[in-house]
Amino acid sequence: MKNVEHIGIAVKNFSEANGLYFRLLGVEPYKTEHVASEGVNTSFFRVGSTKIELLEGLTPDSAISKFIEKRGEGIHHIAFEVDDILAEMARLKSEGFTLLNEQPKKGADNKLVCFVHPKSATGVLIELTQEIK
Numbered sequence: 001m002k003n004v005e006h007i008g009i010a011v012k013n014f015s016e017a018n019g020l021y022f023r024l025l026g027v028e029p030y031k032t033e034h035v036a037s038e039g040v041n042t043s044f045f046r047v048g049s050t051k052i053e054l055l056e057g058l059t060p061d062s063a064i065s066k067f068i069e070k071r072g073e074g075i076h077h078i079a080f081e082v083d084d085i086l087a088e089m090a091r092l093k094s095e096g097f098t099l100l101n102e103q104p105k106k107g108a109d110n111k112l113v114c115f116v117h118p119k120s121a122t123g124v125l126i127e128l129t130q131e132i133k
């Protein structure tokens with residue numbers, strides 16, 4: 001695992017939340033991206049050497065909609081950058097962590113991603129991200 005690549009925050013009202021984080025962070029999001037496979041819209045803000053990812057759920061069965069339904073808005077996941085996502089997934093599996101996808105999948109911001117179940121990481125949803133070169 002390398003640095004914290006981004007912190008994912010689940011929000012109800014995407015445009016309001018983007019305005020709030022612009023005022024909070026003093027920067028505009030450098031990208032917004034619809035990710036149909038996850039049923040989300042995302043926006044990314046650079047903050048120092050890491051990023052904030054705002055996520056809104058677009059369908060009732062999206063992970064973000066279900067999260068907000070159950071727990072309200074807030075920090076949803078922590079993403080770490082890895083150099084070799086397949087090797088890291090194999091390592092975590094051998095360490096007994098529960099992975100939520102067997103193979104890396106296309107995430108946002110030009111990344112391959114994999115998630116670790118919060119139940120095997122002290123209640124924190126962990127995302128692995130590898131830059132697609």
Ligand SMILES: CC[C@H](C(=O)O)C(=O)SCCNC(=O)CCNC(=O)[C@H](O)C(C)(C)COP(=O)(O)OP(=O)(O)OC[C@H]1O[C@@H](n2cnc3c(N)ncnc32)[C@H](O)[C@@H]1OP(=O)(O)O
Pocket residue numbers: 008035038040042053055063064066067070075076077079100106107108109111113115117118119123124125127
């Ligand atoms: C577009 C990609 C983008 C990127 O950066 O590239 C993203 O980050 S997309 C982010 C959204 N996608 C995901 O989160 C995919 C992985 N998530 C999942 O597969 C599910 O959300 C899962 C398995 C974590 C939870 O599934 P579900 O909500 O259907 O099940 P439960 O509600 O029964 O949850 C089980 C258990 O986990 C707790 N939980 C759920 N979400 C979280 C969370 N984000 N952080 C911590 N804990 C979480 C939930 O409360 C349940 O615990 P319990 O004690 O039983 O209440």
Ligand SMILES: [Co+2]
Pocket residue numbers: 006008053077079127
């Ligand atoms: Co993310």
